[in-house]
Amino acid sequence: DAGVIQSPRHEVTEMGQEVTLRCKPISGHDYLFWYRQTMMRGLELLIYFNNNVPIDDSGMPEDRFSAKMPNASFSTLKIQPSEPRDSAVYFCASRQRDLGANVLTFGAGSRLTVL
Amino acid sequence: TQLLEQSPQFLSIQEGENLTVYCNSSSVFSSLQWYRQEPGEGPVLLVTVVTGGEVKKLKRLTFQFGDARKDSSLHITAAQPGDTGLYLCAGGSGYALNFGKGTSLLVTP
Numbered sequence: 622d623a624g625v626i627q628s629p630r631h632e633v634t635e636m637g638q639e640v641t642l643r644c645k646p647i648s649g650h651d652y653l654f655w656y657r658q659t660m661m662r663g664l665e666l667l668i669y670f671n672n673n674v675p676i677d678d679s680g681m682p683e684d685r686f687s688a689k690m691p692n693a694s695f696s697t698l699k700i701q702p703s704e705p706r707d708s709a710v711y712f713c714a715s716r717q718r719d720l721g722a723n724v725l726t727f728g729a730g731s732r733l734t735v736l
Numbered sequence: 737t738q739l740l741e742q743s744p745q746f747l748s749i750q751e752g753e754n755l756t757v758y759c760n761s762s763s764v765f766s767s768l769q770w771y772r773q774e775p776g777e778g779p780v781l782l783v784t785v786v787t788g789g790e791v792k793k794l795k796r797l798t799f800q801f802g803d804a805r806k807d808s809s810l811h812i813t814a815a816q817p818g819d820t821g822l823y824l825c826a827g828g829s830g831y832a833l834n835f836g837k838g839t840s841l842l843v844t845p
Contacts, residue, residue, distance in 0.1 A: 625778070652831055663837035664779075664824065677832060712778050716831065723767070723833055727778025 625728035627713050633734045639701040642731045644713030645694055652716035654725065655688055655698050659709045670696065703735045738763040740825055740836035748842045752814055757839040759825030760807045768808045769833070770799055773822040779835075815843045 626645040634640055646653050654669040668678040673690045681688070685704070690696040700707055710732045714725040741760045749755055759768065767786045771779035783792050785801035785808060792799045796819075798811040812819055824838040 654832070656835075664835035666832055666834065669832055671831070714778070723769075723828070723831055724781055724784065725779075725833060727780070729776065729778050 625713055625715055625726055627711075627728035627731050629731055630729065631732050631734075633736065634703055635736050636704055637702045638735075639699065640703045640707075640733060640735075642698045642711050642713075642733070644696045644698070644728060646696070646713070646715035647717075647726055648694065650715035650717055650726070651693075653690060653696050654714040654716070655696070656712040656714065656727075657709045658712060658730070664712070667698070700733075703733075705735045708733055708735050738765070738828060738834050740827060740834060742823075742825060742836035742839050744839060745837070746840050746842075748844070749815055751816055751843055751845050753843075754811070754813050755815060755841070756809055756811045757823055757841070758807070758809050759836055761827070762806065763827075764805050765827035766805070766829070768801060768805075768825055768827045770808070770810055771824045771826060771835075773824060773838070774820075779822075779824055812841075815841075817843050817845055819843050 628643045655667040656664050658664045667680045668688045670690045688698045710730045712727050712730045714727040717724050743758050769784045770782045773779040783799045788803045788805045790801045796813045800809050820843050822838045822840050824835050826833045826835045828834045
């Protein structure tokens with residue numbers, strides 16, 4: 622398996638522009654998580670899905686952020702409009718089915734810079 | 737949100753030295769996990785500890801879960817440059833994991 626695939630790896634955009642980050646989880650994983658990592662705040666959970674349904678979006682910072690999972694093999698995180706404080710590395714992770722412990726496999730991340 | 741505090745924040749040592757990093761919380765966890773993250777990559781799971789007082793060894797790495805299941809430690813023996821990275825502890829209720837901010841370790845030859 623190729624693991625969790627994220628794109629783009631790097632994105633530089635200007636304030637006010639729309640940003641879409643993409644994630645392909647590992648086949649057969651039934652949970653998908655979006656995290657944001659900054660030096661100041663570390664890894665923060667934004668939202669997670671179970672079987673394509675959003676379960677908890679309490680970590681989404683504000684209405685400018687939205688996430689979708691139209692099918693088991695694809696998810697997007699959208700920021701509209703983007704602001705400089707959104708600059709961070711955004712990680713997608715998926716969970717292996719039927720394990721007792723909550724084992725997450727992370728993608729390599731999407732580094733977002735908003736100018 | 738169950739907060740996880742990690743210490744030290746940064747650690748710079750020479751090859752061959754031993755070190756211990758800590759993960760503490762006021763909350764009780766059913767399990768705790770340790771991940772290592774290298775620059776430009778996502779975190780990778782090292783170990784999961786489940787039972788209070790449990791000790792797990794992974795080559796030169798020794799992980800311990802506190803008796804009260806509120807804290808954990810990671811001890812590295814004879815550190816090598818390949819151990820350089822960000823070490824993160826994680827825990828949570830249900831399916832959502834909360835992470836500490838991590839200990840950034842640099843091992844120089």
